[in-house]
Amino acid sequence: MKNLGFELNDLFDIAQVDALNLMSLQEDKDFLLMQRQNGRPGIMLGVDMNIAQKEKRANERLKMSEKRRKRSYDEIQSLNAQVEMCSSSESDVTEDDFNKPGSSKMYVKQPTRGSIDFITSKLAAALDKCKISDRDAVHILISTEEALGGDVEKLIINL
Template sequence: MQKSRIIKKITALHKEWKSLQKNATRRTDRQAHLEASFKNTFDDLFDVAHADAIKIIKIQEDRDFLILQRQKGRPGSLSSVRDKKLHGKESRRTKREQKETKRKTKVQEMPPSCASSRDVHSSESDSEDNNEQQGKADEAEHVFVETVDTVEQNSKRRRGCTNVLSSNLVATIDTSKISVRKSTAVVSATASALNVDVNSINVYKSSLHRARTKLRKQNAEKVKEKFQENLLQSGTKLICHFDGKKMKIGNTVQERLPVVVTGYNIEEQLLGAPRLDNGTGEVVASAVFQALESWNLTDKVESTCTDTTSSMTGCDKGACVILERKLNRDLLYAACRHHVFEVILKGVFEVTVAVSCGPEIP
């Protein structure tokens, strides 16, 4: 079998098919005859054998098979090639059936008394064989179970259960931006440096991840409770600051909305930085309202501090207007408060320091 012969054969068939396809719209007798002849070749042998294959093949049976396959209709088949393993199984099964048939025939030909004693003896021997086989099977199963138990006991390592994570440690790991996988290495190395058995502490990746998630939630609840206590003691009203910011999260850049509240005699508090699908006023107002609602501050906010873009301070679809609708009350706009402070400082600077009109300030 040569590659060039195969390519030539396939190319010739393709050309013939393209020629028939080109004239497919013709309904002449010649066209119909050509199409029928081409379809009849589908059942013929796709012969890519060597030109001298008949001379090269040494086994007469294979040579005869190739000759038959090249004929019209491809008489013959490969069913004569038998599986040796299957043939062996069938032969043994046939022999067993023949022996069983002979035994039954002999039993039927015996007198009744001999036949009954023969059956009793046969049943006893069969019962003994079955009991012996069952005993061997039970013994093998018992040995297997003992082996499995021994392997499991030897291979099973004691899992450390001492929890070493605390709120301060989790906060330090999060502040340092250490991943969960790297934090396991840090904790293990620290324990080894302090002469603590690493096998006795819980330093598994999944356990550390669950512990960090749980402690973060607990810390967040503590921060909320402390802020609520301070707010209740001061009794002050709050100003809500929010503005969009693009942040790099992994390999992507996302639009985030930091929401911060400030008030008299109270420290500023970050409520969250939710992700925004877009920067429309409706989306921004919904994100701010959800942040205030999660901290139970919807009745404490009296003012908003944002920039003066149309999406924030628009008269109809601005975020501040929509937030007022959600809160069912009016808010004081303190837009661009930092820019107002800059204007005041600019006036103070112009009064106290000489103004320079040149490109360089002396």
């Protein structure tokens, strides 16, 4: 019975016949020779440095990604808090202040295309946070409204 086990061990020696000729590192050749001895005394020690470095870089990238995600989340929370503070406080500036002689009329919001003003301060803050230009924001908002099946002509889409 013991001989049968030894024959199975020899049967599962799956190295190539000319493996010793193909190997360039002496350490690899020594390991293969030890594996071919009775009882297979050869063992693998140490760490594969290439894999260890790849794993280390992957862990570092993951940590950096988590830091960026946390920082972005904190910035969004901060912006939301600022937007809520701005929207909750009453403004001392009235529309009449802009209509006085000598004042700029460009700040008076006059609907030219529609009558529904749906751009909230939170939406404007989100677009600013994502660094979307006013021109791109208009394209995105119009496309979104059309995709939802709404009438774009009813909306005020000036930023």
